[in-house]
Amino acid sequence: MRTWRVGTFSMGASLVFLGLFLFLSKFFGLNLIQVMTGWWPILLIVLGIEILIYLFLSRQEKPVLRYDFLSIFFVGLIGTVGIVFSIMGSTGLMGKVEEVMASEERSFELPAFSYKMDDSIKRVVVRTVGYDMTVEASDEKEVSMFGTYRVQTAGKAKLLKSADDIVAANQKGDTLYLNLKSLPNQIGPFDSQGIVTATILIPNDVRLEVLGNGDSLTMKPRTLANDWSIENASSVGVDLQGNSNLKVEAIGAQELRGKESLWKIEEKKDSTIPDDSVQKNAVYQAGDGKYHINISGAYSVNLNTNQ
Secondary structure (H helix, E strand, O other), X not given: OOEEEEOHHHHHHXXXXXXXXXXXXXXXXXXXXXXXXXXXXXXXXXXXXXXXXXXXXXXXXXXXXXXOHHHHHHHHHHHHHHHHHHHHHHHOHHHHHHHHHHOEEEEEEOOOEEEEOOOOOOEEEEEOOOOEEEEEEEOOOEEEEEEEEEEEEOOOOOXXXXXXXXXXXXXXXXXXXXXXXXXXOOOOOOOOOOEEEEEEEEEOOOEEEEEOOOOEEEEEOOOOOOOEEEEOOOEEEEEOOOXXXXXXXXXEEOEEEEOHHHOEEEEEEOOOOOOOOEEEEEEEEOXXXXXXXXXXXXXXXXXXOOO
16 A cells, blocks of 8 residues: 655655745745745645645555644644735735845935024024934024934935924914924834934023923123023033123022033032932123023033133
8 A cells, every 4th residue: 555645745846946946036036035925835735736736646545644743743834934924915024124124224315494583583492303403593593403312223215205294383462482303203113213413503692491301501692692491401501602691590400510610500409219319509790791692401411611
């Protein structure tokens, strides 16, 4: 009585077809993941053909079939991997995996932003979203922003198409509100947060209020001719020129850096913090201190002067 071990031929044919597909993918530039996703149904065809051929060739009334379980297990394992690839492709997860595998860090320029100012605007309010920024006073009668951003991407296409993708400007009465936006981000397990480094130029004769979000800010008042205030930034650096006519006041800071001898410091313990951290109120004055820079809620304040 002849016995046919079902699975042996299928395993051999599967290895031949898999090797053939991988070999041809090198010459025709086929995507390896697409090959692994698309070829696995051939396993079922080969296994079915193997059984049909035996039944057709066998002249016995009751042909005896035995199964090579090791071979069938191997064929089933390859088929399962193919099914998993297909499910991931249909749900879009495979596309994310391919994107992550092909991605690399790239830097792009921020889309240029500018807003023409007129005499009706007396105050500018900037609301940040946690990116490191530099704010600088300018003689120009416009608010502008420029810089770079760095993201993980699989292509060379820019993530930001226009300035509206990163900042929203709205004028209400005598105030211009600038709300910065986070980089676009798709929800998924492979996402990574981009990095933005931006510089904002503010006319030196308007009042400025910066509402931070635990970010690091560098303030360059230069020839400032109005008051600035900064709230809730993690760290604030203030770069002053030698001919400044400013008064810098830090309220509730835990670290004062730079030339601490220039600060007039008042320390107090904060009972609401378990380790009894010491908060400092400090004032630095250059010239007559005509214009004020008030910093509140920052962990550290760094004063840089040319003196």
